[in-house]
Amino acid sequence: MAPHADLSTVFLEARDGSSTANLPHDNFGPNLNIAVWILTGAALIFLCLRLYCKLSIRKGLWYDDYVLIAASAALIAQTAMLSVCVHHGFGKHSWDITDWPTYLFVSNITGVCSITAAAWSKTSFAITLLRFTEGWKRRFVWFCIITVNLFLGLSALFTYVQCTPVKRLWDSSVPGHCWNSHVIITYNSFSSSWSGVIDICLAILPWTIIRRLSLNRKERLGVLIAMSMGVFAGLTSIAKTATLGAIANPDVIATLALMVLATAEISLSIIAASIPSLRVLIRNTMRVYSTPHFYRYHRSDETRSNGSGVQSYQSSDRGRLAMPSPDRKESNFSEFTQYSTPLSSPDSALKRDWHGTVASSMLDSEFELQHRENTTYEMRSVHRR
Incomplete structure (x- = not known):
C-alpha cells in the first residue's frame, strides 16, 4: 500500500536540492x-x-x-x-x-x-x-x-x-x-x-x-x-x-x-x-417490549374463564405472541411453520451438516430458539393440566 x-x-x-517553503504543507x-x-x-x-x-x-x-x-x-x-x-x-x-x-x-x-x-x-x-x-x-x-x-x-x-x-x-x-x-x-x-x-x-x-x-x-x-x-x-x-x-x-x-x-x-x-x-437480538428486543401487554391480556382472560390466577398459553386471535395449547398439537407445528421452514421438510433448502446442527447459521439460531420456546410452553401447560 x-x-x-x-x-x-x-x-x-x-x-x-531546493527549498520547500513554497510547497504545501498539509497534514x-x-x-x-x-x-x-x-x-x-x-x-x-x-x-x-x-x-x-x-x-x-x-x-x-x-x-x-x-x-x-x-x-x-x-x-x-x-x-x-x-x-x-x-x-x-x-x-x-x-x-x-x-x-x-x-x-x-x-x-x-x-x-x-x-x-x-x-x-x-x-x-x-x-x-x-x-x-x-x-x-x-x-x-x-x-x-x-x-x-x-x-x-x-x-x-x-x-x-x-x-x-x-x-x-x-x-x-x-x-x-x-x-x-x-x-x-x-x-x-x-x-x-x-x-x-x-x-x-x-x-x-x-x-x-x-x-x-x-x-x-x-x-x-x-x-x-x-x-x-x-x-x-x-x-x-x-x-x-x-x-x-x-x-x-x-x-x-x-x-x-x-x-x-x-x-x-x-x-x-x-x-x-x-x-x-x-x-435478527435474533432484534426480534427478542421487540418481544420484550410487547411481553407486558401479552401477559396482562392472558392473565385477565384466564381469570374470567376459570377463576384461576394461573397463566394459560392459549392461542388467541388478539394475542399475536400466544403459543398454542396442548389440545392443538397439530396446529402447533403449522403455526411454527408460518415463521420458518419445517426442519424435517424434504423440500427445505436447509440441510443438517455433519455435526447435526441446522445448516443455515443465520436461520438455525432463530428456528431453534422458537422451537425451544414452543416446547417449553407446551410442557408447562401439560404439567398444569
Whole structure:
C-alpha cells in the first residue's frame, strides 16, 4: 500500500536540492486516524453483537465465527499500524516526512495486514454459506474461497518479494533493485476487482436459496436484505481499485483515499457477515417490549374463564405472541411453520451438516430458539393440566 524506497528518493533529492517553503504543507493524518478508527470500531461493535447472539442462545461458535474474529484482529492490527504511520508522517506530503525508512517499513506491514483482513472477512461469510449450500452452489462457494485467498495472498506476498534484497523496500541506501511499480499496481488492481466481484456474488447467492424457504414475505425480505449487505463491501472494493494508481505517486499523501477505502471495505465485510445473526437480538428486543401487554391480556382472560390466577398459553386471535395449547398439537407445528421452514421438510433448502446442527447459521439460531420456546410452553401447560 506504500511506494518502495526508490520512489521516495525523488523527493529526498528535491528536498535536499531546493527549498520547500513554497510547497504545501498539509497534514491530514489526524483526520485519517479518526476515520479509520471509527470504521474499525463500528466493525467491532457488530462482531461483538454477533458473538453475543450466538452465545446467548447457547449455540457456541463455528468456523466462520473464528475466521471473522481473526479478520477483526487483522483489522485492528492494520488500523494500529496505520496510526503508527501517521505518527511518522503519513498524511503529510512526502517532502515533510523526515524518517523515510521507518515510515516505509511500517507502511508495508500495514498493507499486508489490510490484505489479510480483507481475505479472511470474505472467507468467513463464504464459510457460512457452505453450511447450507449443495451441488454447484457449494462448489462455487469453494471456488470463491480458494481464489480470493490465492489472489489476495499473492498481493501480500508481492509486497515483500518486489525488492531484492527485501530491506531495499524501505531503505534506498541498500544496493539492489525493485520491480517496476506498474507491475504491482496492475496485479493489485486485478486482485481488488476480483475481491469486489466475489463479494457481490456471495451476497447474491443467498437469494437463490432463501426464495425456496416457506417464510412469509416480510421474513423473506428481511433475511435477503440482511444476507446481501456484502454488496456494499464489493462496491467499496471496486472503488478502491480506482485509487491503486496512487501507489506510483511519489507523494504519499495521494494514497490517503486508498487507505480509507481499504479500511471501509474490511469493516463493511465484517458488518455484512454479522448482520444476519442480529435478527435474533432484534426480534427478542421487540418481544420484550410487547411481553407486558401479552401477559396482562392472558392473565385477565384466564381469570374470567376459570377463576384461576394461573397463566394459560392459549392461542388467541388478539394475542399475536400466544403459543398454542396442548389440545392443538397439530396446529402447533403449522403455526411454527408460518415463521420458518419445517426442519424435517424434504423440500427445505436447509440441510443438517455433519455435526447435526441446522445448516443455515443465520436461520438455525432463530428456528431453534422458537422451537425451544414452543416446547417449553407446551410442557408447562401439560404439567398444569
